[in-house]
Amino acid sequence: MTTWVVDTNPLIFLGKLGRLDLLKQSADVVHAPQAVLDETRAKPDDATQAIEDAARSWLSVQAVGNQSAVEILLSDLDRGEAEAIVLAREIGADRLVMDDLDARRFARRVGLEVVGTMGLLLAARLRGEIPSIREEIERLQKLGFRVSPSLVEAMLREAGE
Numbered sequence: 001m002t003t004w005v006v007d008t009n010p011l012i013f014l015g016k017l018g019r020l021d022l023l024k025q026s027a028d029v030v031h032a033p034q035a036v037l038d039e040t041r042a043k044p045d046d047a048t049q050a051i052e053d054a055a056r057s058w059l060s061v062q063a064v065g066n067q068s069a070v071e072i073l074l075s076d077l078d079r080g081e082a083e084a085i086v087l088a089r090e091i092g093a094d095r096l097v098m099d100d101l102d103a104r105r106f107a108r109r110v111g112l113e114v115v116g117t118m119g120l121l122l123a124a125r126l127r128g129e130i131p132s133i134r135e136e137i138e139r140l141q142k143l144g145f146r147v148s149p150s151l152v153e154a155m156l157r158e159a160g161e
Helices: 008-017 021-026 034-040 046-057 067-073 079-091 101-109 117-126 133-142 149-159
Strands: 003-006 029-033 059-062 095-097
Touching: 003 021, 003 079, 008 021, 008 034, 008 046, 008 079, 008 117, 008 133, 021 117, 029 034, 029 079, 034 046, 034 059, 034 079, 046 059, 067 079, 079 095, 079 101, 117 133, 117 149, 133 149
Parallel strands: 003 029, 003 095, 029 059
Antiparallel strands: none
16 A cells, blocks of 8 residues: 655645646555645635545545654754655655655655655656646646756656657
């Protein structure tokens, strides 16, 4: 059984794209710490409603046990990122879904497998679940998602687009 933990940014942007299903399809169980859900509620929109619907059905909102570890991480990360990393370690998650580069680097240093929104889209494209990663990236960018041109180029190349 695969267990993933998801951070705020991927939840929000996948929600805005109408692609939260990519999380649900990729893991047997998807957890979000309470701080992540709180952050998604900070600026309510259509994505917020989709996330709330997911939290009532398949997205498990879970409290983090080691608050001391969270507090230590807050010197470098925001609360959602800190709780996501600590929760992933506590439950032995197979993967952490996170976009922030500094947080991803830290998560890898503590032994976590990390994937971001772009990686989820690429995997879905390679499985034939989305027709064009280019269109999804363009939609993401219009929504305010920041991604380096070199990463976009690599993703398009990998997807054969």
